[in-house]
Amino acid sequence: MTTARSNDAPTAMIDRVASLLQVFDGGHRFTLAEVSRRAGLPRSSAHRILGRLVDLGWIERRGFEYALGIRMFELGSQVVRRDGVHQAALPHMHALHRSTGLTVHLSALQSGDVLHLERIGGWPEKGEGWRLGARQPAVHSAAGRALLAQLDDADWPALSYPPPATPGGVRTEADLRREIDRVRDRDGVAVDAEGCSAGVTAVAAAIGPSEDGLSAALSLCGPATAVPVDRAVAAVRRAATDIWYAAFGVTRLRGRPTRPVHAALPLADALTAVARG
Amino acid sequence: MTTARSNDAPTAMIDRVASLLQVFDGGHRFTLAEVSRRAGLPRSSAHRILGRLVDLGWIERRGFEYALGIRMFELGSQVVRRDGVHQAALPHMHALHRSTGLTVHLSALQSGDVLHLERIGGWPEKGEGWRLGARQPAVHSAAGRALLAQLDDADWPALSYPPPATPGGVRTEADLRREIDRVRDRDGVAVDAEGCSAGVTAVAAAIGPSEDGLSAALSLCGPATAVPVDRAVAAVRRAATDIWYAAFGVTRLRGRPTRPVHAALPLADALTAVARG
Numbered sequence: 001m002t003t004a005r006s007n008d009a010p011t012a013m014i015d016r017v018a019s020l021l022q023v024f025d026g027g028h029r030f031t032l033a034e035v036s037r038r039a040g041l042p043r044s045s046a047h048r049i050l051g052r053l054v055d056l057g058w059i060e061r062r063g064f065e066y067a068l069g070i071r072m073f074e075l076g077s078q079v080v081r082r083d084g085v086h087q088a089a090l091p092h093m094h095a096l097h098r099s100t101g102l103t104v105h106l107s108a109l110q111s112g113d114v115l116h117l118e119r120i121g122g123w124p125e126k127g128e129g130w131r132l133g134a135r136q137p138a139v140h141s142a143a144g145r146a147l148l149a150q151l152d153d154a155d156w157p158a159l160s161y162p163p164p165a166t167p168g169g170v171r172t173e174a175d176l177r178r179e180i181d182r183v184r185d186r187d188g189v190a191v192d193a194e195g196c197s198a199g200v201t202a203v204a205a206a207i208g209p210s211e212d213g214l215s216a217a218l219s220l221c222g223p224a225t226a227v228p229v230d231r232a233v234a235a236v237r238r239a240a241t242d243i244w245y246a247a248f249g250v251t252r253l254r255g256r257p258t259r260p261v262h263a264a265l266p267l268a269d270a271l272t273a274v275a276r277g
Numbered sequence: 278m279t280t281a282r283s284n285d286a287p288t289a290m291i292d293r294v295a296s297l298l299q300v301f302d303g304g305h306r307f308t309l310a311e312v313s314r315r316a317g318l319p320r321s322s323a324h325r326i327l328g329r330l331v332d333l334g335w336i337e338r339r340g341f342e343y344a345l346g347i348r349m350f351e352l353g354s355q356v357v358r359r360d361g362v363h364q365a366a367l368p369h370m371h372a373l374h375r376s377t378g379l380t381v382h383l384s385a386l387q388s389g390d391v392l393h394l395e396r397i398g399g400w401p402e403k404g405e406g407w408r409l410g411a412r413q414p415a416v417h418s419a420a421g422r423a424l425l426a427q428l429d430d431a432d433w434p435a436l437s438y439p440p441p442a443t444p445g446g447v448r449t450e451a452d453l454r455r456e457i458d459r460v461r462d463r464d465g466v467a468v469d470a471e472g473c474s475a476g477v478t479a480v481a482a483a484i485g486p487s488e489d490g491l492s493a494a495l496s497l498c499g500p501a502t503a504v505p506v507d508r509a510v511a512a513v514r515r516a517a518t519d520i521w522y523a524a525f526g527v528t529r530l531r532g533r534p535t536r537p538v539h540a541a542l543p544l545a546d547a548l549t550a551v552a553r554g
Binding site for chain 2: 068072073075076081082110121
């Protein structure tokens with residue numbers, strides 16, 4: 001009986017649950033009245049749905065406020081944990097962070113943004129956009145441009161051009177195409193000098209051609225005054241290649257064994273000292 | 278009209294969505310037939326719900342298989358990002374990792390488990406239970422016992438006693454109570470020698486008394502042969518206190534300014550070399 005009735009309007013109900021959870025995007029806490037208003041749901045429905053979501057652990061209630069619950073975190077963290085590229089990337093990311101002192105991100109294109117799937121390193125401590133699970137506009141980010149450069153222009157997602165952090169940043173599609181040409185000239189490695197955040201330089205490379213849709217980029221970021229760009233370019237390119245080999249289980253064609261990334265990096269100790277502050 | 282109808286059976290529909298998402302707990306991919314069987318839903322409902330969840334990005338489809346989608350990761354990662362203790366803990370965790378070379382976890386009690394909300398450090402590379410977002414049985418884990426020791430026994434969640442990794446581990450409630458007494462004798466710091474995983478020693482302290490329900494523990498873990506337990510106990514206790522002060526904005530009563538954690542830690546460089554090995 002329930003089956004027959006629910007089948008009539010399942011998507012309507014899913015959309016209600018979705019619009020309700022969407023309210024919490026950004027990680028805030030809201031009262032019932034606020035949730036109801038922001039989700040555009042009658043207060044009674046919002047209350048009933050919230051109650052069930054609290055039982056499930058998807059939403060948690062503290063006093064009169066609601067927020068996303070720990071179960072969302074737990075389910076969500078499995079999304080990246082099951083990914084082969086993420087698994088293959090982790091040891092290389094740790095090695096790269098140890099040897100350079102710079103922060104290492106693994107990021108994927110999501111609509112017109114890059115979304116950070118993994119992050120190793122504490123710098124920058126502030127800067128919401130650099131956090132694990134946060135987004136940055138693809139056009140401003142080194143990782144985004146490395147991923148766009150790998151695609152045919154016809155396959156680009158819809159891109160937005162919010163104001164860059166500094167005057168030299170990408171403002172128009174023409175600016176972006178110039179940057180993408182540079183990435184392609186640099187054999188796929190993108191460099192961004194303060195396009196996302198003033199004071200932050202980032203260097204990124206896409207991780208190989210992937211057959212299964214999720215294409216990720218590896219990037220290094222550090223203080224604009226301290227990143228030795230040429231060496232960072234070489235380090236990121238090498239690590240991205242190594243991760244691709246590790247993820248797809250292909251034997252290297254070179255006649256010598258693959259060196260661990262951290263043994264191959266000449267990035268300055270001085271830099272480490274600066275970035276670790 | 279939709280409102281009226283959905284209000285009749287909203288929890289039934291939410292439960293369907295929940296039971297369907299629950300199928301993916303553990304991070305697997307399944308075909309429609311598998312999802313339908315595991316969720317106990319008719320194939321047609323499963324198909325309809327999956328379709329909508331794919332539109333929303335909560336589930337992704339590759340070929341004939343479904344898996345949790347990136348949107349779950351994005352929403353989920355905001356759960357810990359908004360938390361004040363997590364925010365306050367991050368710089369201290371990075372400093373502790375840098376100065377000791379050991380892996381630092383921030384974990385919370387969830388039913389009878391600890392759930393890792395944050396992790397800084399790459400070791401152990403294998404070992405599913407030590408990952409970000411993973412769970413370990415509270416009775417076996419240093420973090421779990423530190424958190425249990427803080428609670429009145431009457432407030433303990435239902436605990437399970439799966440077989441420990443080594444013969445000396447906790448098997449019964451009597452074993453657990455002995456361990457909890459030791460934690461309380463050690464002023465709240467828990468030490469676990471290989472209870473969760475052979476070869477892994479962990480040292481944990483709860484982060485102060487929290488007023489808002491979510492109580493988290495800070496822990497250090499490293500190779501059983503290399504962790505200098507006494508110094509790790511002191512380091513974890515100090516860092517947990519510093520995080521508590523930072524999170525709750527209380528001025529220290531001591532007459533001198535708070536020293537940064539990494540300047541105060543005497544853990545051996547030799548250890549760093551071993552653990553980073």
